Amino acid sequence: MADLSSDPKALSGRTGFPPMNRHDLMTALATRWRMVPVLIALALIWTYFSWANPLFISPRNLSNLSLQIVVTAIVALGLMFVLVIGEIDLSVAASGAVSAAISAGLAVNAGVDIGIAILVGLGVGAGIGALQGVIVTWFRAPAFIVTLGMSLILQGILLDLLPEGTNLISLVGTPLGKIATLYLSPGMGIALLGAMTALYGFLSWQSWRASHQQALGGSLLREVLLPTAAIAIAGAAAVAVFNAYRGVPGLVAFLLVLLAAFSYVTTQTRFGLYLYAVGANAEAARRAGISVPFVRIAAFTLTGLFAALGGMIAAGRVLGVSPDSADTTLLLEAIAAAVIGGVSLFGGRGSVWAALIGALVIGSVSNGMLLINASTQTRLEVQGAILTLAVVLDALLSRRGGAR
Amino acid sequence: MATHTPPPVLEVRNVSVRFGGVAALTDVSMVVWPGEVVALVGDNGAGKSTLVKTISGIQQPDSGEILVAGRAHAMKGPQDAAAAGIQTVYQDLALCDNLDTVQNLFLGREICLPWWKGRRMDRARMEKRAREVLSDLDVKIRDTRVPSSSLSGGQRQSVAICRSILANPQVVLLDEPTAALGVAQRKQVLALIERLKAQGRAVVIISHDIGDVQQIADRVVVLRLGRKVAEVTRGGYSRDELIAAMTGALDAAELAALRKELAHG
Numbered sequence: 001m002a003d004l005s006s007d008p009k010a011l012s013g014r015t016g017f018p019p020m021n022r023h024d025l026m027t028a029l030a031t032r033w034r035m036v037p038v039l040i041a042l043a044l045i046w047t048y049f050s051w052a053n054p055l056f057i058s059p060r061n062l063s064n065l066s067l068q069i070v071v072t073a074i075v076a077l078g079l080m081f082v083l084v085i086g087e088i089d090l091s092v093a094a095s096g097a098v099s100a101a102i103s104a105g106l107a108v109n110a111g112v113d114i115g116i117a118i119l120v121g122l123g124v125g126a127g128i129g130a131l132q133g134v135i136v137t138w139f140r141a142p143a144f145i146v147t148l149g150m151s152l153i154l155q156g157i158l159l160d161l162l163p164e165g166t167n168l169i170s171l172v173g174t175p176l177g178k179i180a181t182l183y184l185s186p187g188m189g190i191a192l193l194g195a196m197t198a199l200y201g202f203l204s205w206q207s208w209r210a211s212h213q214q215a216l217g218g219s220l221l222r223e224v225l226l227p228t229a230a231i232a233i234a235g236a237a238a239v240a241v242f243n244a245y246r247g248v249p250g251l252v253a254f255l256l257v258l259l260a261a262f263s264y265v266t267t268q269t270r271f272g273l274y275l276y277a278v279g280a281n282a283e284a285a286r287r288a289g290i291s292v293p294f295v296r297i298a299a300f301t302l303t304g305l306f307a308a309l310g311g312m313i314a315a316g317r318v319l320g321v322s323p324d325s326a327d328t329t330l331l332l333e334a335i336a337a338a339v340i341g342g343v344s345l346f347g348g349r350g351s352v353w354a355a356l357i358g359a360l361v362i363g364s365v366s367n368g369m370l371l372i373n374a375s376t377q378t379r380l381e382v383q384g385a386i387l388t389l390a391v392v393l394d395a396l397l398s399r400r401g402g403a404r
Numbered sequence: 405m406a407t408h409t410p411p412p413v414l415e416v417r418n419v420s421v422r423f424g425g426v427a428a429l430t431d432v433s434m435v436v437w438p439g440e441v442v443a444l445v446g447d448n449g450a451g452k453s454t455l456v457k458t459i460s461g462i463q464q465p466d467s468g469e470i471l472v473a474g475r476a477h478a479m480k481g482p483q484d485a486a487a488a489g490i491q492t493v494y495q496d497l498a499l500c501d502n503l504d505t506v507q508n509l510f511l512g513r514e515i516c517l518p519w520w521k522g523r524r525m526d527r528a529r530m531e532k533r534a535r536e537v538l539s540d541l542d543v544k545i546r547d548t549r550v551p552s553s554s555l556s557g558g559q560r561q562s563v564a565i566c567r568s569i570l571a572n573p574q575v576v577l578l579d580e581p582t583a584a585l586g587v588a589q590r591k592q593v594l595a596l597i598e599r600l601k602a603q604g605r606a607v608v609i610i611s612h613d614i615g616d617v618q619q620i621a622d623r624v625v626v627l628r629l630g631r632k633v634a635e636v637t638r639g640g641y642s643r644d645e646l647i648a649a650m651t652g653a654l655d656a657a658e659l660a661a662l663r664k665e666l667a668h669g
């Protein structure tokens with residue numbers, strides 16, 4: 001359109017290889033490159049702690065660190081769904097604890113089959129999420145308060161569920177109590193990496209071939225080979241470190257498979273797209289024929305499901321369920337992880353991998369601070385500062401990204 | 405004037421809409437032929453948006469009927485209007501800022517691979533179709549993969565209009581499509597409307613800008629306080645006459661003269 005040339009904004013977008021101006025840079029940072037500043041921060045944190053105490057990068061410590069972040073990462077993954085649709089769920093820690101108490105109670109005290117007990121617990125978590133989703137959607141009540149109230153109710157229910165006197169359901173010696181001590185054999189770790197890399201390579205090759213068949217172009221090197229190679233190299237490094245200690249921890253392998261599966265759901269399926277659409281502009285989504293209530297309730301349900309999963313794994317790691325299981329530290333760290341990883345509190349933005357990277361940032365700081373004998377005060381101050389920085393970045397990028 | 409043998413693509417017959425005590429529309433009739441741009445003008449509260457909402461099935465008329473290609477349609481909702489070949493682009497843009505052009509164009513009607521291929525969205529086919537639609541209408545978007553937030557206002561409005569074209573409608577209703585745009589971007593959208601017309605589609609456009617109306621409308625329907633007070637054809641009216649008809653500054657005799665002109669078409 002010839003008219004465009006008189007419009008300075010359009011003009012900048014017309015040259016073949018545009019110089020990257022500030023606005024383009026901010027947009028890229030808010031979207032494709034959202035992980036870049038986070039990864040740089042993580043690299044800096046790791047460099048510092050390795051320099052301050054070389055034990056930090058020992059295979060043993062890295063292996064423990066990765067086990068320490070599994071629960072936070074899984075709960076953060078769940079939170080991502082509600083955050084993306086522009087809502088929040090403050091009940092995740094309490095709902096995880098209640099689900100774990102129900103599973104543990106069934107398995108340990110009632111002698112129910114462990115598989116069934118876990119399924120019931122997951123169902124309870126999903127049910128709590130769905131109920132909150134229904135309340136928020138139908139009554140248009142603010143999620144902030146609805147889920148805060150639910151959290152209080154669930155903390156009360158947790159006390160009711162725990163046996164009087166001891167206030168503890170012990171998981172010592174039960175299958176659930178052993179999950180944190182499972183490791184893949186070195187060969188299995190390599191096989192898992194090979195399978196995941198191959199699957200990624202195959203799926204991206206399929207997309208590349210489809211756009212090639214439609215004559216849309218696209219470089220095989222940049223869209224398939226390089227990303228697949230990057231995953232293979234990063235994965236090989238991680239597996240090598242794990243295998244230098246006891247092998248890939250079972251829980252870490254589980255977390256990675258879960259993240260990969262939900263990465264597919266959020267980026268490749270219609271449902272995933274609708275989450276982002278509802279988060280950005282619910283009215284536009286409604287007019288496009290999307291069932292906004294369904295998407296909202298589904299997001300809350302997934303959050304509840306992952307909260308239950310996180311709660312059970314946490315119980316397995318500390319070998320029991322107690323009133324402390326509903327501790328708000330987990331809630332705060334999971335929200336912080338999601339936000340640090342780049343999930344926007346304003347809705348519509350954030351990837352599944354944010355949960356992993358954000359949890360790694362928080363976990364690395366906790367772990368490293370212990371290794372260098374820093375005081376609790378210092379640890380809290382540093383973690384708080386990182387979270388504040390992350391949320392400021394989110395606000396800056398959202399303002400830019402949302403500007404017309 | 406040429407005689408039209410096929411029925412008009414859209415006909416509004418004696419439509420009235422009341423909101424409690426307010427008569428938003430009173431006995432309004434109009435016809436729209438294929439490949440024609442009809443402008444709806446009138447002062448604030450004249451009933452333009454109500455008329456568009458009635459045609460697009462969002463508002464049910466209290467009396468009167470809507471005919472599409474000669475057949476009466478009782479439209480219970482926007483889906484019914486869409487099925488009858490009517491698409492509407494509302495003034496407040498219905499795009500998601502975080503989604504790219506292709507995702508916005510196909511939102512709610514994504515093309516997916518079969519379940520045995522994992523129910524993935526078929527990005528390649530959507531991208532291809534999107535590029536076809538954009539180039540058919542000569543809408544220039546450098547990169548269809550950047551989020552809509554980085555498009556200009558004119559580009560965004562163009563994407564919203566292209567979105568309505570994907571369903572291949574016979575009638576496109578535009579409620580103030582140029583209201584929020586600068587001069588260059590306004591031209592861009594007006595050129596797009598010309599191309600919709602060249603494709604043989606009928607366009608009904610609400611506009612407050614007399615300049616725009618004079619430029620693109622083949623026919624102008626003037627509403628005042630819910631009634632159709634005048635209908636003029638391209639070249640058959642002056643700017644001042646139009647404004648007078650809108651604001652009610654014309655007296656009855658002048659109005660009769662305008663009506664006579666209309667009758668002679």
Ligand SMILES: Nc1ncnc2c1ncn2[C@@H]1O[C@H](COP(=O)(O)OP(=O)(O)OP(=O)(O)O)[C@@H](O)[C@H]1O
Nearest residue numbers: 423426427428446447448449450451452453454455
């Ligand atoms: N949902 C509604 N409920 C009650 N009254 C309404 C409703 N929608 C419109 N009206 C009234 O109907 C009349 C016509 O409104 P309409 O929005 O169709 O005007 P318009 O010509 O589009 O005006 P504008 O140029 O300001 O957009 C106004 O008096 C308005 O207040």
Ligand SMILES: [Mg+2]
Nearest residue numbers: 452453454579
């Ligand atoms: Mg209006």
